[in-house]
Amino acid sequence: MSDPIIRVENLTAGYGESVILKDVDFAVERGEILVIVGGSGCGKSTLLKHMIGLNPALGGRVLIQGMDIDQASEAELARIHQNIGVLFQSSALFGSMTLLENVALPLLDFTDLTRELALELARAKLTMVGLAGYDNHLPSEISGGMKKRAGLARAMALDPVVLFFDEPSAGLDPVTSAEMDQLILKINQGLGTSMVIVSHELASIFAIAHRVVMLDKAEQGVIAVGDPRQMRDHSPDPRVREFFQRQPRT
Amino acid sequence: MLGPRPAWRRRLNGIHQVSCTQEGFCLAQANPAPGRLELRLSGRLGLAEFNDLTRGLALALEREAPRELVLDLGGVDYLDSAGALALARLEAQAGQRGVTVEYRGLEATAQGIKDLLRPEELAKPPLIAPQRRGNLVEVMGDSWLNLSQDFYQVVGFLGELLAGGGRALRNPRLVRWSEVFFYMEQVGVNGLPIVGLISFLLGLIMAFMSFLQLQSFGANIYVANLVALAMVKELGPIMTAVLVAGRSGSAFAAEIGTMKVNEEVDALVVMGYDPLVFLALPKVLAAVLMVPLLTVFADLLAILGGLAVGVTGMGLTAQSYISQTLKSINPDDILTSMLKSAVFALLIAGIGCQRGFMVRGGAQAVGQATTSAVVAAMFLIIVADSIFAIVLHYW
Numbered sequence: 166m167s168d169p170i171i172r173v174e175n176l177t178a179g180y181g182e183s184v185i186l187k188d189v190d191f192a193v194e195r196g197e198i199l200v201i202v203g204g205s206g207c208g209k210s211t212l213l214k215h216m217i218g219l220n221p222a223l224g225g226r227v228l229i230q231g232m233d234i235d236q237a238s239e240a241e242l243a244r245i246h247q248n249i250g251v252l253f254q255s256s257a258l259f260g261s262m263t264l265l266e267n268v269a270l271p272l273l274d275f276t277d278l279t280r281e282l283a284l285e286l287a288r289a290k291l292t293m294v295g296l297a298g299y300d301n302h303l304p305s306e307i308s309g310g311m312k313k314r315a316g317l318a319r320a321m322a323l324d325p326v327v328l329f330f331d332e333p334s335a336g337l338d339p340v341t342s343a344e345m346d347q348l349i350l351k352i353n354q355g356l357g358t359s360m361v362i363v364s365h366e367l368a369s370i371f372a373i374a375h376r377v378v379m380l381d382k383a384e385q386g387v388i389a390v391g392d393p394r395q396m397r398d399h400s401p402d403p404r405v406r407e408f409f410q411r412q413p414r415t
Numbered sequence: 416m417l418g419p420r421p422a423w424r425r426r427l428n429g430i431h432q433v434s435c436t437q438e439g440f441c442l443a444q445a446n447p448a449p450g451r452l453e454l455r456l457s458g459r460l461g462l463a464e465f466n467d468l469t470r471g472l473a474l475a476l477e478r479e480a481p482r483e484l485v486l487d488l489g490g491v492d493y494l495d496s497a498g499a500l501a502l503a504r505l506e507a508q509a510g511q512r513g514v515t516v517e518y519r520g521l522e523a524t525a526q527g528i529k530d531l532l533r534p535e536e537l538a539k540p541p542l543i544a545p546q547r548r549g550n551l552v553e554v555m556g557d558s559w560l561n562l563s564q565d566f567y568q569v570v571g572f573l574g575e576l577l578a579g580g581g582r583a584l585r586n587p588r589l590v591r592w593s594e595v596f597f598y599m600e601q602v603g604v605n606g607l608p609i610v611g612l613i614s615f616l617l618g619l620i621m622a623f624m625s626f627l628q629l630q631s632f633g634a635n636i637y638v639a640n641l642v643a644l645a646m647v648k649e650l651g652p653i654m655t656a657v658l659v660a661g662r663s664g665s666a667f668a669a670e671i672g673t674m675k676v677n678e679e680v681d682a683l684v685v686m687g688y689d690p691l692v693f694l695a696l697p698k699v700l701a702a703v704l705m706v707p708l709l710t711v712f713a714d715l716l717a718i719l720g721g722l723a724v725g726v727t728g729m730g731l732t733a734q735s736y737i738s739q740t741l742k743s744i745n746p747d748d749i750l751t752s753m754l755k756s757a758v759f760a761l762l763i764a765g766i767g768c769q770r771g772f773m774v775r776g777g778a779q780a781v782g783q784a785t786t787s788a789v790v791a792a793m794f795l796i797i798v799a800d801s802i803f804a805i806v807l808h809y810w
Contacts, residue, residue: 260777263545278466286465289500289532297536301545305776324462324495355527356495 170195170230170327170359171216177224178208178215184223185211187385191378193327198353198360200370200393202408203380209363210254210331212380216361217251217329218242229327247275250320254331256312258304264291264315265300271322290318294348310341314348321352328352330362334369346372367411379405434471439464441490442471444479452481457490460498468501476508484509489520499528503537569791572769573761576699579692594697595704602663603705607712610658614713617654618642618720626729635729639739642721643714647748651714653800656759659706660792664767667698668788671771672781680772695768699761706760707753714752755803762795 169192178186185208193199201209214220216227218234226233229245237245258267269287272278278286288300294314304312313333320328333349334342346369353360353373364370370377370393377396379389381404389396389405397409407414435441440458447453454475460468476484486502488494509516521529549557583590625641671694674680683690718740725731770788774780 261779276462276465278462282465282469285504286462286497286500289496289503289537292533292536292539293496293531297533297539298542300541301543303776321496324497351527351531355524355531357524 167195168231169193170197171361172228173212173216173225174228175225176212176215176222176227178211178220179223180211180220185385186380188225189380189386190225191387191390193359193361195326195359196353196357198349198362198373198375200362200364200374200377201380202365202370202377204365204382204408207380207382208385209365209380213329213331213361213363217249218245247271247323248325249327249329250323250325251329252313252316252320252331252333254335256304256316258312258315258319260304263301263303264296264307264318267304267315268319268322271319275323287318287322290321291315293321293352294318295344310337310345313337313345317348317352321356321358324356325358327359327361330360330364332364332366333362334364334366339368342366342369343372345369349373367409379408436464436467440468442468442475444475446479446481450482451485452476452479452483453485453487455487455490457492459493460488460491460501461493461495462497465497465501468498469504472501472505473508476505476512476514480512481514484514484516485519486516487519488522488525491520491525494525494528496528496531499525499532502529503532503534507534507538565791568773569766569769572772573765575691576695576765576768579689579696580699583692583696589692590700591693591697595700598663598698598701599705601666602659602702603709606659606662606705606709609662610655610709610713611716613658614646614651614654614716615720617650618646618717618722619724620720621645621650621717622721622724623728626724630729635725635731636735636739638725638729639718639721639731639736640743643718643740643743644748646714646717647744647752649800651710651717652752652755652759653796655706655710655713655756656763656796657793659702659709659760660763660767660789660796663698663702664763664788664792665785667764667767668770668784669781671695671768672774672784675772675774676777676781690772691768695765695772698768699764702760702764703757706763707756710752710756711749714749751803751807755800758799758803759796762799763792766791766795 171193173189173191176186176189177184178189189212191199201212203209211220215222216229218227218237221235226235228234230248232241232245234242234245258264259270262270265284265287268290269283272283272286273280276283288297291297291299294317296311296314296318299307299311299315304315307315317328317330317333330349333345337345349360349362350373352358362373374393376391377389377393378387379396380386381388388402389400393409396405400406400409404414406412435458440456440460443455443457445453445455452475454472484505486505491498506516548554621642622638625638626635629635629637629641671680674694680690680694683693721740722733722736725736726733767788770784770791774784
């Protein structure tokens, strides 16, 4: 088996003095869809921010392709960031740019492509996410689901080896949410991109997750790792079963 | 680099030309039968190779002009969406020339990537045309239309604001007084240091510059008159208003604009509140109450700045400077100055809130509203000041 693409080693995550997660330890394999789940406020998004290098680790480390993101030099960090793509919860599209400009931005700035080819590739990315023809639309002119897809097209612009998603289905209707799941699976199967997804949408988790890491607020860390169906049906931990069976806490 | 910078080219068995990039991929060409071209690709077909790959494939197609094209991907180690797009481009170019395309060695993974790029979708034209900047006449026309529309909106908003103020007068419980006190602190108390410092320095500079002129006439004492009159009648209200527009007018526009973007204003409407009374009125009231007081403070500090120059540089006593200052101004001047400031405050806070309510879209619109609030407030301050000058002259 090849080396994991990401290793999170004894990570202590939080902001300043406040510790949210302690001694978190797991790995993301190449080509895997790993979903980080847990109740509200358990630190899912915080963990994601540490994994993409937005927050420095309070302890432990995060290795992406073997490189410690907190110890990386500016040039190394820039290289790491070009190898990862992030779809933010609010899509984070630049409001003053059209969808095509949003997607073409990294292609124009970080590759040697001619402007014509960069725009053609950006158009291809929009096509891949089902937004063919929406080149000249501004983010304010499209729906929430389309924004998510455009955000995904921008995250995929440089064909990253890992894609991070923060709540990709949040705020989407069931049909659009299912389409998003399908798109994620297609990209994973087609491009072999490893994916780390923060979500608590059970239907999505069962549809796309190869493996799940479950966090817990009280434990301040990981309480279960594995196949979501196994965890739902056979986990010895009642907190895990309650979560996956969508039951109120006993 | 293909073509101009090949690492090596040679003739092989059946293959008559092979080109490789220094690191990346190799493209081998073969013509097993007349009119049939085989392109064998090996290595990496990714984003880094996209430029060379598209050029190499297009060149081969153009040079050989085949009737049938075979693309052999058996030796490809890595294919991403950029590589797949290069192949899709070649397929489209071949289609245009009536060349049939056949794939070989296409693994399931590569097929998956190719499937993501649907050729019929790739050719889809944009649903809307890119925004075009018009010619000079169109731009001028647009600007004029925007300006007149803007004027109506500002007048309408100020009218609504005054109507809201009237409602609040009849029923003071409508006004959120805690908010009024909060903004009084923001506009007034927190503005004291910068207004004080700038006014003090302004008084100091005015006194010094006028002293240089007046000393040759032996009229040093009139420096006190000049500083006091200039500050109380004109510069005090104007300077304070400009500073308040920069500090608070912009903040009001940004605050309400962000609330618009986050749908907080819509939430107020559906909860049964009047956003104008809820959001704008406390800000306007606070500004109208505090800016006149800030102006008086600015006048005092400027006179103090003049006094500092008078005592230290002009050989005047503090008592004579103050007494000359008091002789030069009368209470009416101060009242007029405060009235002007109150009107300026109404314009600054009003326009700040109005620009905030006009925000549509995202962060960029908030930025535009903030800039527009400051620019429009300054313009209106000068217009209002001109009107005051004329009216007070004939009063």
